[in-house]
Amino acid sequence: DVISEFTRDHLHREVQRSQGRLDTRRMYDRTGRLTRKLTCKGMRGVVPETFIDREYAYSGQDELLKKRHSRQGVTDYFYDTTGRITACRNEAYLDSWQYDAAANLLDRRQGETAQAGAGSVVPFNRITSYRGLHYRYDEYGRVVEKRGRNGTQHYRWDAEHRLTEVAVTRGNTVRRYGYVYDAPGRR
Template identity: 70%
Template sequence: MRGVVPDTFTDRQYSYSGEDELLKTRHSRRGETDYFYDTTGRITACRSEDEGYLASWEYDAAGNLLDRRAGGRATAENSVVLFNRLMSYRGVHYRYDEFGRAVEKEGRSGTQSYRYDAEHRMVEVTTARETYRYVYDALGRRTENSTSALTVNRTTGQNFYGTECGWRRRTGRRE
């Protein structure tokens, strides 16, 4: 093709183990990245020589993530995993409430806030541009998703084979 800049296209290749674990990625612009796992299939390290990036993960005997570190040794001051909760990863920071639920996610694209009801169900997500609300029925099933521009209701009906669920759209501005 004439007139096409060669850097316009990106080629990616993936290599997997017999256990379907991602072992290597090849990216035409970023080079190769290798992935390493323990005997139970949990990721333990990720290395990209072209980007000069090395990350490793450690777990306790119960399989809880203890820490993830980039480069050298992690300390309590720079830990990104605290009480089995991811605090920070690649420029995105997370904050949790006393129940361990994510209540805030802050990154380059802005901040998202999450609110929950007494049953620990997410009822609201707020971003810089929009607020999303969720309504649940007595059985805990989400029955409505809404924003200021759109409301989507969930309907449930019975058929010969069992329960059939569907979504019905209702558009319009909310008051």
């Protein structure tokens, strides 16, 4: 049995990945941007069942404008004239970001409520709390911990700033995922 199989196009982009019963196909536009990612169950069978279907639309400046997700609906993205994201909206939420004149991200929260125009500079542009998740960083600005209601994730990095381990804790269960790299730096 094949555990995982990859197919690449002439530009060496991944166009198909098979993992057990799941088969994911990726489609790109003329400029190489991902436009669709379709994951189906049972592709080797007669009639595959769509598991997740995602479509992406971009601006002329390569900014992601819209994401259509078969389970999460449509998400729209908005940017300022310098290309910084200013808002993200879908059926479940509206997030917005503001920046000061030096392009520092502003913290728009006062306690747990957002107030337009209010906020102070986010230290080192490192968000420490967002949508119920809490983040910790190391001296290099890398995320080393992410905590939320579903558990905690700890991240380890090597001297070349490559992710080497993720430890996921849920209740009393800890799962560890390790990553190794070859000489050219491929995972």
